[in-house]
Each structure stands twice: as C-alpha cells, then as structure tokens.
Amino acid sequence: MASEAYEAVIGLEVHAHLQTAAKLFCGCATKFGASPNDNVCPVCIGMPGVLPVLNRRAVELAIRMGLAAHCEIAPFSIFARKSYFYPDLPKGYQISQYELPLCRGGYVELPGNGGAPRRIRLVRIHLEEDAGKNIHERDASLIDFNRSGVPLAEIVSEPDLRSAEEAVEYLNELRSLLVYVGASDGKLEEGAFRCDCNVSIRPRGSSELGVKTEIKNLNSFRFVEKAINYEIKRQIEILEAGGRIPQETHLFDPEREVTRPMRSKEFANDYRYFPEPDLPPLCVSPAMIEELRATMPELPAERRARYASELGLGDYEVGILTREREVADYFEAMIPALKNPKSAANWVMTEVLRIVNESGKSIDEAAPPATESAALLRMVEETKLSLNAAKTAFAAMVKSRKSAAATIEELGLIQISDESAIASACEAVLAAEPDKVAEYRGGRDKLFGFFVGQVMKAMGGKANPRVINEVLRKKLAG
Amino acid sequence: MTSDLYKLTIAEAHARLSRGEISSRELTRACLDRIAAVDSRVHAFLSVIEDQALAQADDADARLRAGSAPTLCGIPLGIKDIFCTRGIRTTCASRILENFVPPFDATVIERLRAAGAVFLGKTNMDEFAMGSSTENSAFGPTRNPFDLERVPGGSSGGSAAAVAADECIAALGTDTGGSIRLPAAFCGIVGIKPTYSRVSRYGVIAYASSLDQVGPFTKTVRDAAVMLHALAGVDPRDSTCSARSAPDYTKALTGEVKNLRIGVPREYFVEGMQPEVERAIRAALASYRELGAETVEISLPHTEYAIAAYYLIATAEASANLARYDGVRYGLRVDAADHIELYNRSRDAGFGAEVKRRIMLGTFALSAGYYDAYYLKAQKVRTLIRRDFEQAFEHCDLIATPTTPATAFKIGERTADPLQMYLSDIFTISVNLAGLPGLAMPCGYDDRGLPIGLQLIGPPFGEEIILRAGDAFERVFTPRRPEL
Structure with a gap:
C-alpha cells in the first residue's frame, strides 16, 4: 500500500520442499499425490525405537541453494529437536536446525527493472523435515503422514523488503533459484511452499524498526501479497489513530482476505530446542562444496547481466527470458544458429511462451525443440521464409511435431527471392495497369503499395517483399 | 524327570548342541519348564512366547544338523521388553504401550535371529528403563533370585534375574546409567555395557539417546564375549553407530593380565559404603596383583557431579x-x-x-x-567427566571399581525417596556420560549372601581389555548360584 508517511519493513521465512526422491530421514518416497499414508514407514510415523538417517541428496540440494544465494556453507552444522505437540507431528518434535545452520548469510539479487539490481540479505538457510497433514471431517480428524519427513529448506531473509510487490518479486526469485539449482520443480502449489511474513512499518526516513506482526502459514504468492498489503494498511490505521501496535502473531484468512490475531495458546510454544542426539554433526568438506560449486548452473542474476551486456537485450525481455530456467535454456539453445539474438528473444517471448501459457505444459512438452525454432528463424534471416510464414509453420509444428524443413516443404512456404522471377511478375503487373503507372509517375506515391500488393498476389504471397520493393522502385523510376 | 539343561552356559550348550548331544528343542523346553517352575516367584518375564520359541528351536536344530552353525544357534535368550520385536508385543513395561506390537525388529533382534538364537520371551524392566530396581514396571516388580524380598536392580532387572535364576541361558539388556551393570551386580552375574556407538540402537525404545547402549547378561565373561560379538557392528539405520567392525572378542580371553595396569579411582571408595563391598573389591584387586597385574591409584575428580x-x-x-x-x-x-x-x-x-x-x-x-543453567551446564560437566577418564587412561589400561556402593536393597525400601534411588547408580553413571565400556561381574558376597559386583571400565572400544581382565578373574573366582 503506497503511503507517503510510512515505509514497510518486511522479512520472510520461506519453507520450500526440496525435490528428493526419498524423505529426509528415511527411504520413503516423497511423490505428491499418493493415497493417504502410502508413503510411510516406522521412521516417518515415529514408532518407538526408530532412528533418523540423513538423506545426503537433500543436503546437496540445500547447499546448492546456499551457493546460489551466496551463503557461507558451514563446514560443521547440527540438527536440533524442536518440540511441540500436534497430531500431524509424529515424534512430538521436528528435526530441524537451530544453532549452527547449514547455510549462513548470503543474499538474493532482484532484477533492477530499470535501476540497479537490489540485494535482499539472508539470515540463513537450514534443513528440516515437514510434518504430516491433518484432514478434518465432520466427525473425525484424520492424518495423512505422506508429507511427514519430506525435506524442507527454510530460507530466512533479513527485513530488507519494503513492499508486498517486492516480497512477491523476492519469492519469484527464490523459486527461480530453487529451480535453477535443481532443488525444486517450481510447482509450489502442492503445499510445497509455505511462508511466514514479519511486517512492521515506520515513518519514512526512520532507521528504527517498528513493532512487527508475524503472519503465519501463507501458502501462495498471492496470499503473501494480500496479507502484507492488508497488514500494512491495518498498522498505518492504528498509528494514524494514535494507537500502538502490539507484537502479535496473525493468521491470514484467505476467504475474507484479512489477518486475525492467533490466540496465545495457538502459537506461544516454548520449542525447547536441543541438539538432536540421534544424528552426528553434519560435516561438509571443502571438497564437497567445491564439487557442488563446479556443477552450479549460470544463475538468473548472472544471466540477466549477460543478456543485457552481451546480447543487448532490455530489462523487460531479460526478465521474462530468465525467470524460468527452461525458458532461458530454450532461448540459449536457439542463439548459436542465428545472427541476431534479439529475433530469438522476440520469438521466445511471443510464439513460444504463448503456446506454453496456453497449454499449461512445460516448454519441452508444449513447444517444438529449440533447434527447430532456430531453424525457422534462420530461414527468415536468410530471407528464405517470411516471418509470417515462420509463424504459420511453427503453429503447424506444435501440432504435428514435424521438423521445420518438412513443415515448410509440406505447406509450400518457401519465399521467392529470385530477382528475375519477381521482375517478370512486376513487369506483368505494370503492363496491366498503365493508367495507375501514369498516376504514380505523376506524383501519387501512395500507389506504390498497390503495386506491391498486386505482385505479391500474383506470386501467391511467397515473394520476398524486400526484393519486390527494390525491383518495383527501379522499374517505376525507369 | 525335568532336565537341568537350563543351567548350561552358552559355551557349554553350544558345545553339546554342535556335537548333537542335545537339541535346541530340549534346551528350550528345559528353560521354558524352568520359567514355569520359578517365574511366578521371580517375575522376570512379562511375556513368554513358548510356541515361537519352540519353532525357532526347531529351525536352529535343522541348522545345527547341517553343520557349522554360529555359536548362538539354538541358544534360548530372554529379551528385555525395550527391544522392538516384530509381531511380539513390546511394552517397555508401560501401560501406554501395553498392547503395542511392533511391525519391525530392532537391529540387534535381527542379528540374533540371523544367528539362530531362540527368544523365550520379553523380560521385565523399569518403565521406559527409568529406575534402578525394576519396581517402576507398570506390571509389578521383579524379585532378586538370591533373596525374593529384594530388588534385582534396574532397569534391566527382568533380564538379570532371568539369567541368575537359570530361566534363560543369557539375556539382552540396555544400559543408560547403569541399567545392565547394576542388576548384573545385584544378581551375581556378568553384564557388559559396550562403548557408546558399539551396538546399534535401532529399534531399541529410546530413553536417553546419547547414553543408551545395548548389552548382554550372561553367566560367564566368555559368554558375554560371544554375545557382544553377535550384537556389535555397523548399522546403516543408526547414524550414531560406529563404522568399526566388531572383533571376535573371545580371542581376547587369554587369561593373561601380567603387567596390565589397573587404575583404582579414589573417589569410588566413599564414606557410607557397605564395608563388605569395599572388602570384596580390595580382595579382587589383590587377586589381580597375584596374577601379575599392577594396581595404581587414580583420580576422577568430577565424579561427584555425575549424578x-x-x-x-x-x-x-x-x-x-x-x-x-x-x-x-x-x-x-x-x-x-x-x-x-x-x-x-x-x-x-x-x-x-x-x-x-x-x-x-x-x-x-x-x-x-x-x-x-541446566542442560548446557550439564553438557559441560559431561565434557569434564570424559576428560577425567581420558587423563586417567594415560596412567592405566583399565579401571576397577565397585559396581554399586551396597548390595541389593529390599523391595519398597527406596521407592519413597527418588534421590536415594538415584544414588544407586553413583558408580555406573559416569561411564555412560563418558561413553565408555563397563563390565560388571560377581567378586564376592556380603554377610547375607548377596552378590557384590566388580566393575571394570575400559577406554573407548576397549571391550577386549575388560573382557580379558574379567575372564582372568573368573578363572580364580567361583560364583554362587541362588537357590530357588
């Protein structure tokens, strides 16, 4: 909410599922969509006597995320038990990290949108296990433990965000990073993303922090935005009315789009953290970190900088092309075949993303391979194909899955650039229209378009318009 | 005529089983009959699984007939009711698990099954292993076979009493602060708590995870070596379990203690100790000197903070x-x-x-x-206690102490005063805090005929040293059996 007098100060705690085949402390599958309590074993339902065994893959993914966010990777970190009673928490404690988390510090860089890129500092990223899910029926509460033990990265930011929009931008960037490093498929709608927001306001220009409200358990970017905006407005109203903001924990009500304070009973837990005696300290060797660093992909911020400086693309194009890793990869796979990367950028942003968005599928499923897209554009560059013909061919290829060459052949879209063929068509048109030729030569410049149209029509729309222009100009001048 | 095969040790039984002189079915039957005869008085068992035991015995007999069966093949054991046993009720002596039947086996149970051991039933204990007398069982106390008015010690009192009363050849226990060594001492048998991480804790119902260790109760030190070899080793399901493979501990039983330096901590001979206990320990130390070992006085200065x-x-x-x-x-x-x-x-x-x-x-x-003020400071004390032992082991190869300051007390005597009860563990608890191996074995009897326990403490993974020293002492000391 825009306000002249106040500035919002926002920090986020994001919990994101890490995409591993097995759970964090047992071998059960993490696959979403199984029947309730299919993916469970004695360990993840907290039977007596069971012990956790750490999934190294989850550690690797969390470290990759830490590297992507410029964190310091701790050579020595420890797991801790966080105790609270809830029916979906089988052991009565969650194995998390408290003191000595895996990743410390770091930052996430947001696109500048015209200005300089902004850095949102992180406090930490740590590993923890998810809980199960309570399902409330009319007469009973049921619990599904499929999610119990699924690995989560908790990513805690400093209070560096200043608006709901910026918070959403930050979330998009986090999601993008998770996908880039292979830690997530980006489908955060399946309960794989949860966020707590800490929101306070202060007079613009002040450097002191106001009293914060914690808003818990937001599970979509849209709710984060709405909840923060609601909360900023609520706090401004309190201060304007001369009131004081109490330190509270709120819950967002997605139906009414308001936040309400939780009863102290609902959140006032003393978690009694202490080091998890069932797991030895997590030691990460410099060699392991370097190995993971060596396999890191180019990250969105780096790509953005490169696209701007090397390819000369604008902020808007850069933003769209880099947000999803698969889109940027597609774009880059087209470039080697082409003289002008900008035409590839335009092509991806219009043709390719349109069909991706319309189909709701991934780029690999929805679009022809990048090399085929590039083949079309190369023919346009070589004037063998008009841009419109390329679009026609592309639409056909989406359905047929045939190659660019085969499709153009089949649809007869090859462009005629042969000057002698075009010249004879021009001569025929001019000969058929002596009156109009005279009018043109008498000063009616506008008739030029008419002649071009006639020639194009005579050649079945396949002639190269640039060549038609050249030939006609010569002939009409002569 | 009832057979007295139940009196055999593992070594004796294995010898006779592998020679085909007896069958595991006969041996198992003898133990089951012994349980039927005495357990109404001792109450060592919470459940007896006769049919399954006999089926296991038959399987073992088939293996024995095929030749080259492991030492534990066909040996009837008692299992503390803290170990998860697939399909067999596991209560931890608590009402809250009264009807709990685990769908999986603890790693040590799996290992014993693989070795062909026979499970007679689940033994009594203090609820969730919290206690020093087995009086905290939700299902009634176990009695000491040497004096049925007295406690067997705890928390693994059922397993200790079962071995002492010859209801099983050996038994499984756990030790968090003395729960194997204290009942072994009170019941006049051998019990060993291995180095922390030596034996997998997977499937052992947790009391205190950084202290819990699994170990055997046996009639002899040699049997303890056999059991420990079967129990110890790497387990991918327990992240705290050591990656070291377990040696054949029986190879350490050379009978030789010449030049072994036995440390005797001055803090373990306290005022108010039962005089017969001190006398018996001093006598055992004298025996070691006669055998050629050296005794040296050492100090473990932080002992008083251990409890x-x-x-x-x-x-x-x-x-x-x-x-x-x-x-x-x-x-x-x-x-x-x-x-x-x-x-x-x-x-x-x-x-x-x-x-x-x-x-x-x-x-x-x-x-x-x-x-x-509490948890963190206690962890610091734990570090100091561990350091005490590290320093002590610079001057000796193993440490000898009494296992308890007094022999078995009467049922009900200490239940009203938890602090008095907690003090029963005063000589055993430091060993858990330091993660060291400790062996308890009989070394004498008080005026009432109650067993006195000698405790031998080794450095980390020093099980072989304490087993060797224990075995050497056993060769010159004849333990008594209770009359039931």
Whole structure:
C-alpha cells in the first residue's frame, strides 16, 4: 500500500520442499499425490525405537541453494529437536536446525527493472523435515503422514523488503533459484511452499524498526501479497489513530482476505530446542562444496547481466527470458544458429511462451525443440521464409511435431527471392495497369503499395517483399 | 524327570548342541519348564512366547544338523521388553504401550535371529528403563533370585534375574546409567555395557539417546564375549553407530593380565559404603596383583557431579523421546473432546509416576530461560567427566571399581525417596556420560549372601581389555548360584 508517511519493513521465512526422491530421514518416497499414508514407514510415523538417517541428496540440494544465494556453507552444522505437540507431528518434535545452520548469510539479487539490481540479505538457510497433514471431517480428524519427513529448506531473509510487490518479486526469485539449482520443480502449489511474513512499518526516513506482526502459514504468492498489503494498511490505521501496535502473531484468512490475531495458546510454544542426539554433526568438506560449486548452473542474476551486456537485450525481455530456467535454456539453445539474438528473444517471448501459457505444459512438452525454432528463424534471416510464414509453420509444428524443413516443404512456404522471377511478375503487373503507372509517375506515391500488393498476389504471397520493393522502385523510376 | 539343561552356559550348550548331544528343542523346553517352575516367584518375564520359541528351536536344530552353525544357534535368550520385536508385543513395561506390537525388529533382534538364537520371551524392566530396581514396571516388580524380598536392580532387572535364576541361558539388556551393570551386580552375574556407538540402537525404545547402549547378561565373561560379538557392528539405520567392525572378542580371553595396569579411582571408595563391598573389591584387586597385574591409584575428580549432570541430560532427552506417546497413532488412547485433552488423558493414564517425574524434569531443564543453567551446564560437566577418564587412561589400561556402593536393597525400601534411588547408580553413571565400556561381574558376597559386583571400565572400544581382565578373574573366582 503506497503511503507517503510510512515505509514497510518486511522479512520472510520461506519453507520450500526440496525435490528428493526419498524423505529426509528415511527411504520413503516423497511423490505428491499418493493415497493417504502410502508413503510411510516406522521412521516417518515415529514408532518407538526408530532412528533418523540423513538423506545426503537433500543436503546437496540445500547447499546448492546456499551457493546460489551466496551463503557461507558451514563446514560443521547440527540438527536440533524442536518440540511441540500436534497430531500431524509424529515424534512430538521436528528435526530441524537451530544453532549452527547449514547455510549462513548470503543474499538474493532482484532484477533492477530499470535501476540497479537490489540485494535482499539472508539470515540463513537450514534443513528440516515437514510434518504430516491433518484432514478434518465432520466427525473425525484424520492424518495423512505422506508429507511427514519430506525435506524442507527454510530460507530466512533479513527485513530488507519494503513492499508486498517486492516480497512477491523476492519469492519469484527464490523459486527461480530453487529451480535453477535443481532443488525444486517450481510447482509450489502442492503445499510445497509455505511462508511466514514479519511486517512492521515506520515513518519514512526512520532507521528504527517498528513493532512487527508475524503472519503465519501463507501458502501462495498471492496470499503473501494480500496479507502484507492488508497488514500494512491495518498498522498505518492504528498509528494514524494514535494507537500502538502490539507484537502479535496473525493468521491470514484467505476467504475474507484479512489477518486475525492467533490466540496465545495457538502459537506461544516454548520449542525447547536441543541438539538432536540421534544424528552426528553434519560435516561438509571443502571438497564437497567445491564439487557442488563446479556443477552450479549460470544463475538468473548472472544471466540477466549477460543478456543485457552481451546480447543487448532490455530489462523487460531479460526478465521474462530468465525467470524460468527452461525458458532461458530454450532461448540459449536457439542463439548459436542465428545472427541476431534479439529475433530469438522476440520469438521466445511471443510464439513460444504463448503456446506454453496456453497449454499449461512445460516448454519441452508444449513447444517444438529449440533447434527447430532456430531453424525457422534462420530461414527468415536468410530471407528464405517470411516471418509470417515462420509463424504459420511453427503453429503447424506444435501440432504435428514435424521438423521445420518438412513443415515448410509440406505447406509450400518457401519465399521467392529470385530477382528475375519477381521482375517478370512486376513487369506483368505494370503492363496491366498503365493508367495507375501514369498516376504514380505523376506524383501519387501512395500507389506504390498497390503495386506491391498486386505482385505479391500474383506470386501467391511467397515473394520476398524486400526484393519486390527494390525491383518495383527501379522499374517505376525507369 | 525335568532336565537341568537350563543351567548350561552358552559355551557349554553350544558345545553339546554342535556335537548333537542335545537339541535346541530340549534346551528350550528345559528353560521354558524352568520359567514355569520359578517365574511366578521371580517375575522376570512379562511375556513368554513358548510356541515361537519352540519353532525357532526347531529351525536352529535343522541348522545345527547341517553343520557349522554360529555359536548362538539354538541358544534360548530372554529379551528385555525395550527391544522392538516384530509381531511380539513390546511394552517397555508401560501401560501406554501395553498392547503395542511392533511391525519391525530392532537391529540387534535381527542379528540374533540371523544367528539362530531362540527368544523365550520379553523380560521385565523399569518403565521406559527409568529406575534402578525394576519396581517402576507398570506390571509389578521383579524379585532378586538370591533373596525374593529384594530388588534385582534396574532397569534391566527382568533380564538379570532371568539369567541368575537359570530361566534363560543369557539375556539382552540396555544400559543408560547403569541399567545392565547394576542388576548384573545385584544378581551375581556378568553384564557388559559396550562403548557408546558399539551396538546399534535401532529399534531399541529410546530413553536417553546419547547414553543408551545395548548389552548382554550372561553367566560367564566368555559368554558375554560371544554375545557382544553377535550384537556389535555397523548399522546403516543408526547414524550414531560406529563404522568399526566388531572383533571376535573371545580371542581376547587369554587369561593373561601380567603387567596390565589397573587404575583404582579414589573417589569410588566413599564414606557410607557397605564395608563388605569395599572388602570384596580390595580382595579382587589383590587377586589381580597375584596374577601379575599392577594396581595404581587414580583420580576422577568430577565424579561427584555425575549424578546431577546425568539427571539433566537423560531427562532432557527423555522428555523429547517420550513425546511420541500421545495416543494418536498407537498405544493407549483415552478419548477426549479435543486433541490436547486426548494427549493429557492418554499420557496421564499411560505413564507411571517416575516417568512423569523425569519428563517434567527434562522439560524444565530445556525450557526457555533455564537451558543454559541446566542442560548446557550439564553438557559441560559431561565434557569434564570424559576428560577425567581420558587423563586417567594415560596412567592405566583399565579401571576397577565397585559396581554399586551396597548390595541389593529390599523391595519398597527406596521407592519413597527418588534421590536415594538415584544414588544407586553413583558408580555406573559416569561411564555412560563418558561413553565408555563397563563390565560388571560377581567378586564376592556380603554377610547375607548377596552378590557384590566388580566393575571394570575400559577406554573407548576397549571391550577386549575388560573382557580379558574379567575372564582372568573368573578363572580364580567361583560364583554362587541362588537357590530357588
């Protein structure tokens, strides 16, 4: 909410599922969509006597995320038990990290949108296990433990965000990073993303922090935005009315789009953290970190900088092309075949993303391979194909899955650039229209378009318009 | 005529089984008959699984006939009711798990099954291993076979009494603060708590995870070596389990103790100790000198803080470990209007007084504002105690102490005073805090004929040294058997 007098100060705690085949402390599958309590074993339902065994893959993914966010990777970190009673928490404690988390510090860089890129500092990223899910029926509460033990990265930011929009931008960037490093498929709608927001306001220009409200358990970017905006407005109203903001924990009500304070009973837990005696300290060797660093992909911020400086693309194009890793990869796979990367950028942003968005599928499923897209554009560059013909061919290829060459052949879209063929068509048109030729030569410049149209029509729309222009100009001048 | 095969040791039984002189079925039958004859008085067992035991015995006999069976093949064992046994009720002597049947085996149970051992049943214990007398069992106390008016020690009192009363050839226990060594001492048998991480804890119902260790009760030190070899080793399901493979401990039993330096900590001969206990330990030390060993006085200066540190660390861990017993997924449930009330009622009805006391102690020790003063400070004390032992082992190869300051006390004598009860573990607890191996074995009897326990403590993974020293002493000392 825009306000002249106040500035919002926002920090986020994001919990994101890490995409591993097995759970964090047992071998059960993490696959979403199984029947309730299919993916469970004695360990993840907290039977007596069971012990956790750490999934190294989850550690690797969390470290990759830490590297992507410029964190310091701790050579020595420890797991801790966080105790609270809830029916979906089988052991009565969650194995998390408290003191000595895996990743410390770091930052996430947001696109500048015209200005300089902004850095949102992180406090930490740590590993923890998810809980199960309570399902409330009319007469009973049921619990599904499929999610119990699924690995989560908790990513805690400093209070560096200043608006709901910026918070959403930050979330998009986090999601993008998770996908880039292979830690997530980006489908955060399946309960794989949860966020707590800490929101306070202060007079613009002040450097002191106001009293914060914690808003818990937001599970979509849209709710984060709405909840923060609601909360900023609520706090401004309190201060304007001369009131004081109490330190509270709120819950967002997605139906009414308001936040309400939780009863102290609902959140006032003393978690009694202490080091998890069932797991030895997590030691990460410099060699392991370097190995993971060596396999890191180019990250969105780096790509953005490169696209701007090397390819000369604008902020808007850069933003769209880099947000999803698969889109940027597609774009880059087209470039080697082409003289002008900008035409590839335009092509991806219009043709390719349109069909991706319309189909709701991934780029690999929805679009022809990048090399085929590039083949079309190369023919346009070589004037063998008009841009419109390329679009026609592309639409056909989406359905047929045939190659660019085969499709153009089949649809007869090859462009005629042969000057002698075009010249004879021009001569025929001019000969058929002596009156109009005279009018043109008498000063009616506008008739030029008419002649071009006639020639194009005579050649079945396949002639190269640039060549038609050249030939006609010569002939009409002569 | 009833057979007296139940009196055999593992080594004797194995010899006769492998020669085909007896069958595991006969041996198992003898133990089952012995249980039927004496357990109504001793109450060592919470459940006896006769049919399954005999089926296991038959399987073992088939293996024995095929030749080259492991030493434990066909040997009838008692299993403390803290080990998860697939398909066999596992209660931890608690109402809250009264009807709990695990769908899986503890790693050590799996190993014993693979070795062909026979399980006679599940033995009594203090509820969740919290106690020193087995009086905290929700299903009634076990009695000491040497004097049925007295406790067998705890928490693994059922297993110790079962071995002492010849109801099984050997038994399995766990030791968090002395729960193997104390009952072994009170019942006049051999018990060993291995180095922390030596034996897998997977499937062992947790009391205090950083202290719990699995170990055997046996009639002889040699049998303890055999059992330990079968139990110890790497387990990918326990991240705290050592990656070292387990040696054949029987190879260490050379009978040779010449030039072995035995440290005797001055802090372990305290005022108020039962005089016969001190006399018996001093006599055992004299025997070692006669055998060629050297005894050296050492100091473990932080000993007096061990009990305080233990009751903070163990209860803190227990408060979290026992949070899973909430009536939601398994075990006792007392229904209520909402989930909070359901927890309250189920836990109130399911846990006994001592368990509740320790959960509250531990919860308090971890609470905001108290963590540093209690839990953290206790961890610092633990480090100091570990350092005491490290320094002591610069001057000796092993340490000898009494296992307990006094012999078995009467049932009911200490139940009213938890602190008095906690002091029973004064000589055993430091060993758990330091993660060291400790062996308890009989070395004498008091004026009432009650067994006195010698404790031998080794450096980390020094099981071979204490087994060797224990075996050497056993060669010059003849233990008594109780009359039942």
